[in-house]
Amino acid sequence: MIEARPLGLSPKAFFGIRFACGCRILLSRFCIFVSMVTAKRFFTLEGIDGSGKTTQIDMLVAALEAEGYSVVKLREPGGAKISEGVRALLLDPAFKGVMGDKTELLLYNAARAQVIHEIIQPALDAGKVVIADRFAWSTYAYQGYARGLGADMVQRLTEITCGGCFPELTVVLDIDVQRGRARTAKRGEAPDRLEQEKADFFERVRQGYLAAAREYPDCVSAIDADRAPEAVFADLLQLVKSRL
Ligand SMILES: Nc1ncnc2c1ncn2[C@@H]1O[C@H](COP(=O)(O)OP(=O)(O)O)[C@@H](O)[C@H]1O
Numbered sequence: 001m002i003e004a005r006p007l008g009l010s011p012k013a014f015f016g017i018r019f020a021c022g023c024r025i026l027l028s029r030f031c032i033f034v035s036m037v038t039a040k041r042f043f044t045l046e047g048i049d050g051s052g053k054t055t056q057i058d059m060l061v062a063a064l065e066a067e068g069y070s071v072v073k074l075r076e077p078g079g080a081k082i083s084e085g086v087r088a089l090l091l092d093p094a095f096k097g098v099m100g101d102k103t104e105l106l107l108y109n110a111a112r113a114q115v116i117h118e119i120i121q122p123a124l125d126a127g128k129v130v131i132a133d134r135f136a137w138s139t140y141a142y143q144g145y146a147r148g149l150g151a152d153m154v155q156r157l158t159e160i161t162c163g164g165c166f167p168e169l170t171v172v173l174d175i176d177v178q179r180g181r182a183r184t185a186k187r188g189e190a191p192d193r194l195e196q197e198k199a200d201f202f203e204r205v206r207q208g209y210l211a212a213a214r215e216y217p218d219c220v221s222a223i224d225a226d227r228a229p230e231a232v233f234a235d236l237l238q239l240v241k242s243r244l
């Protein structure tokens, strides 16, 4: 097997090189994300820190509830007690330089498996709308792209973790890394382990998200988040409503 490293390559070039190298499972792997069974009424927001996920999710929940939808909101990693425990491990600055990339990948998936089992699937089964602040596309962008573990490894794990519980639509809030950082700096909170990464890491994360939107337009839409909250929200609401 060729180690999958999409870094610096467009996904097309990345998969193309793998094909040229005779990787027989290329097509089946390539199709995992696009062929995932998506769950109706399941939406996720993605984007680097400071892109406005929390702000927009709060607006979205309020708007949908005002229309009579029953909405479950959660953040990832987290949303269930076990998943919040895993979150504490993942974000603890004490593990900077200690936690291995594969450990990180597996812990994110462990937290996700639990919140699907305990919260998301039961809510969807009950006909509720589920809105998550980060989900599998974070893993694609952060661990697959920015850490360099590769789309292939991330996709195989996502299939195991999510099964048929994959969001119908993911909206990526796209913003320049420095602009996002300027926003979070105003919060005045100590950065967690991931937030302590350097700007070039977040640039790769951003590129990972944009690649996801280019390659999987049926389930990932990127919108310009460097606008007034109301302008961003108008686009977000329109996208979500088109799938409800
Ligand atoms: N569209 C926007 N324009 C300017 N500032 C914003 C906008 N959206 C959010 N903010 C502010 O930027 C900071 C980060 O927003 P937040 O929603 O917490 O982002 P995230 O959850 O993606 O980290 C907050 O202080 C928030 O009030």
Ligand SMILES: [Mg+2]
Pocket (backbone or CB within 6 Å): 053, 054, 055, 133
């Ligand atoms: Mg937030």
